[in-house]
Amino acid sequence: MKIVDGLSILAAQRRSVLGLLGGGVVAAAAAAMPQSVAADQVEITMWSWVPNLQMQIDLFMERNPDIKVELVNAGQGGAQHMQFRNALRAGRGAPDVIQIPLEMQATFQLIGGLEDIGPLGASELQGDFVDWVWGQVSNEDGAVFGIPWDSGPMAIVYRGDLFDEAGITEIPTWEDFREAAAQFRETHPDKYITSATFSSGGWSTGLFWQAGSRPFEVIDQTTIRIGVNDDAAREVAQFWTELLEADLVDPQPAWNNDFYTSLDRGLISSWIIAGWGPVFMEGFTSESAGQWRAMPMPTWGEDNPAAGNWGGSSIAVVAGTPEAEAAARLAIFLGHDQEAATMFYERQFLFPVLNSILESDTFVNATMDFYGGQGFNHVFAEASNTIDRDFQFSPFQDFVYETLESELGGAAANGTSLVDALDRAQATLAAFAREQGFTVVD
């Protein structure tokens, strides 16, 4: 099976501007007409930023004629979190169902924004999902605060041609990575094996996660242990500081014009990125299209074969919704229904978290033009099985990412120690947590 690329979907949907305007008028007229609504039909609203989600929503409404779903794209990232917080604070305007990033799960749980849907049918689904992802949406008391939707197991997406020329075929451990980086610089003096993108909080967290760091532990509602500079994180920080000092990796920040251009031209020859990355990269690579390959992340020793995670999201039911039952049905359908979940990875490229899909031949063997017609889903699928279940995010994760991004991103760009930057981040976060009324323990 071949995964359709995002732009060709756009092209397939492309109609003339005129036709579209006409269509809009018809749609508006249809919407204005009084509809004969069944007396017992309930209406719920869902916020999600996933493109073309209406396909699956229509499928849901077809199968559940008693529920009408209004889909709203309220943005993603900081904008969406702020909207949701404001709506909760104002007591109105919040949706019934909401897509939230995995890293924000704890934050929204803490402010009482999410409903426990365990009793509404979610509890019995536990075994069907990847274990560690389930751990992120549930707690040890059996409460379930969302249905896992997608995840971001990390691997190295690299330029096959450039790695071949440098004679790099596999990189089992991070020590091997150091050698590979040096070897790569020797063969390609104008290029770097990869970039130290500490300017992304999600990326650096993925690396710390892989090394077994446990930056946060919520002990109870008001007590939290913070250790963003624990031994595992320090080891990662020290390692990358050395790579940067030896000029073995590129120091420039990610997510900007230069970075994308460098990736496309091979000046940065790989990106340690999550399962959703290849499709994203396909959107801006042209020169290098077809040359990309994927290999597992190096590990911290053979006894610790874990991978990191970056991103992912869940579908949660908003606390206090009068239609919790209908909302839970929608969340469970989107996350758990085979047909819907298959569409998500084939059409919207969300990295699956349902075991049945991760193990299916169609998923494992899917190929992409980006990879020159080869398939590398198995690399990410294997990574997905090794991710540390006990990693916890903080209940103020947006602030944590901001802090990590400014401290670590700054240190990487200025060539100063990432370990010191971690210590500064630790101090900032502990002070912030106290300001928020937490008791901080070590």
Place this chain on the structure above:
Amino acid sequence: MTIGMTRGRSGHFVKEKTIAYAVLGLFLIYTLLPLYYLVISSTKTNTQLFSTFGLWFADDLNLVRNIEALFERQNGVFGRWLANSALYSVAGGVGAAAVATAAGYALSKFNFRGRNLTFAIILGTVMVPNTALVIPLFLLFANFGLTDTIWAIILPSTVFPLGVYLMKIYIDQAVPDELIDAARIDGASEVSIFFGIVVRLAMPGIVTVMLLAFTSTWNNYFLPLVMVTDPRLMPVTVGLAQWNELASAGSGGQALFSLVITGALIGVLPVVAMFLLLQRFWQGGLASGAVK
């Protein structure tokens, strides 16, 4: 000695002029370069944005393709955003001008208890950044059930203290007291004095305030970002930022840079058009306001 002095002066003058031109030239480059980049970039596809030189065209022009894709994305929501921006800005501009003219006239021509204090307070609010008021406004509007409606953007946009200040100054100067007194003696009502004399004489000032309020509403980002969640109510600024952020969404992330850039180009055109069309009033208004 006299000759020497003249020489010295003219030399000095030339030097000043050169510096002035250099500074203006730098400012011009500073202003136009981003626009130039925007025009060039809007002709490129997503991949060309990263594979070609940023300040010159790629081999083929894709402006039309970009515009088509822009208006088709998410069921053509961009057209809706443009219409929303226009509605908010026109309503905000006209509303702000109306409130400012009436208030400025009252402050300028009527003697009432507390006039100076009122004026001082209005002047003081000019110093309060609008963004600082957004969250309190949000909670206030939420209580009235007005969040996620067009009023949540239009009503705050009509409150424009700087406009009140400008209109007071302008009416002080442009509308002579004698004219109003004469009209009163002739038996004109207060309403007809306001609409028949004050509004007409103050027109350049009114247009200036309207333009200022129009652009500030058109460019406003934080207020609509907080007030509306429904994409069908968003203005261009918030909508494009939302698309831009999709690139770093992680899940379901997409690189929509070519659309964001083309959208930004189309988003600045109405403001440029407004300024060119109303330039005459605008300059007159600015100059008159500045004298006093």
